[in-house]
Amino acid sequence: MAGYVPGYQPPDIASWIKLNTNENSYPPSPRVVEAILAELGPDGASLRTYPSASSQKLRETAGELYGFDPSWIIMANGSDEVLNNLIRAFAAEGEEIAYVHPSYSYYATLAEVQGARVRTYGLTEDFRIAGFPERYPGKLFFLTTPNAPLGPAFPLDYIEDLARRCAGMLVLDETYADFADGSALELVKRYDNVVVTRTLSKSYSLAGMRLGLAIARPEVIAALDKIRDHYNLDRLAQAACVAALKDQEYLQECCRRIRATREWFSTGLRTLGYEVIPSQGNYVFATPPDRNGKRLYEGLFERKILVRHFSDPLLAHGLRISIGTDAEMKATLAAIEEIG
Numbered sequence: 232m233a234g235y236v237p238g239y240q241p242p243d244i245a246s247w248i249k250l251n252t253n254e255n256s257y258p259p260s261p262r263v264v265e266a267i268l269a270e271l272g273p274d275g276a277s278l279r280t281y282p283s284a285s286s287q288k289l290r291e292t293a294g295e296l297y298g299f300d301p302s303w304i305i306m307a308n309g310s311d312e313v314l315n316n317l318i319r320a321f322a323a324e325g326e327e328i329a330y331v332h333p334s335y336s337y338y339a340t341l342a343e344v345q346g347a348r349v350r351t352y353g354l355t356e357d358f359r360i361a362g363f364p365e366r367y368p369g370k371l372f373f374l375t376t377p378n379a380p381l382g383p384a385f386p387l388d389y390i391e392d393l394a395r396r397c398a399g400m401l402v403l404d405e406t407y408a409d410f411a412d413g414s415a416l417e418l419v420k421r422y423d424n425v426v427v428t429r430t431l432s433k434s435y436s437l438a439g440m441r442l443g444l445a446i447a448r449p450e451v452i453a454a455l456d457k458i459r460d461h462y463n464l465d466r467l468a469q470a471a472c473v474a475a476l477k478d479q480e481y482l483q484e485c486c487r488r489i490r491a492t493r494e495w496f497s498t499g500l501r502t503l504g505y506e507v508i509p510s511q512g513n514y515v516f517a518t519p520p521d522r523n524g525k526r527l528y529e530g531l532f533e534r535k536i537l538v539r540h541f542s543d544p545l546l547a548h549g550l551r552i553s554i555g556t557d558a559e560m561k562a563t564l565a566a567i568e569e570i571g
């Protein structure tokens with residue numbers, strides 16, 4: 232099988248404007264650094280012993296934040312880990328999972344490892360799922376909302392209808408929900424087949440710590456707990472997670488800035504004749520007037536600006552550009568204007 236190819240991480244990272252993996256250009260909350268140093272202690276002695284196997288403090292903190300009992304929450308080594316465990320828990324060899332294409336193709340890689348069958352559904356012009364059946368019989372349906380790489384989120388009533396139509400689990404991958412106008416988290420309480428996944432990689436600026444979570448009914452969480460690695464989160468990640476989730480003021484301010492930057496950057500691109508899909512994430516999908524995404528990618532690469540170009544025929548005409556700081560996006564807009 233072909234493996235998933237993640238976005239390029241250049242070795243000389245500091246010399247690039249890096250807008251290719253939807254990381255956050257702002258640093259994490261200062262309280263995260265304090266918490267990591269406190270956990271480490273002066274001589275690192277805390278590292279001798281295993282971390283909490285259940286990450287209980289994190290479940291409690293996340294539960295309080297999202298309004299759920301901790302028994303509805305599982306912590307993960309990045310949301311990728313919990314996506315993998317959902318497939319391992321619910322889709323045996325030969326059983327089917329599905330997702331929207333284009334969205335996050337890693338679901339397909341994870342399913343292939345399990346020997347599960349994969350079906351994809353396309354999107355209509357008005358951003359709905361094309362041909363979704365009245366009753367979807369597969370074991371899992373993954374919905375990335377807001378959609379990556381395109382940007383729009385699906386409306387709550389539309390997602391609710393999908394929950395009714397799925398015979399198996401509906402997984403709402405809300406990786407980018409903190410940048411969006413809303414979320415579908417409330418559906419977890421109303422539908423026993425809905426799971427929501429979140430991550431601290433993007434809005435909390437902690438991609439390097441690998442922290443994600445899932446929210447679902449306790450029976451689902453118990454199933455996921457059985458199959459995860461028992462020490463899936465290291466000590467420093469656990470300390471960082473609690474501190475980050477508790478600093479909501481910092482999170483909100485960071486997301487507000489990124490949304491504001493996203494809006495003026497999108498307007499700037501449209502002024503240059505680009506098509507920009509209205510985005511709810513920390514990225515935009517933009518198509519140049521000549522519809523040659525590769526040419527623009529290469530022009531930006533030469534100027535040490537890294538963005539994401541997908542060779543998939545549905546996406547090759549454009550680029551996904553992560554939203555960085557104002558200074559980074561001004562430089563990117565100027566480079567795009569220069570490339571022409």
Ligand SMILES: Cc1ncc(COP(=O)(O)O)c(C=O)c1O
Nearest residue numbers: 309310311335379406430432443
């Ligand atoms: C839609 C989507 N889901 C999941 C992930 C994985 O995130 P994490 O860093 O939490 O593993 C990403 C990362 O880019 C993503 O775009």
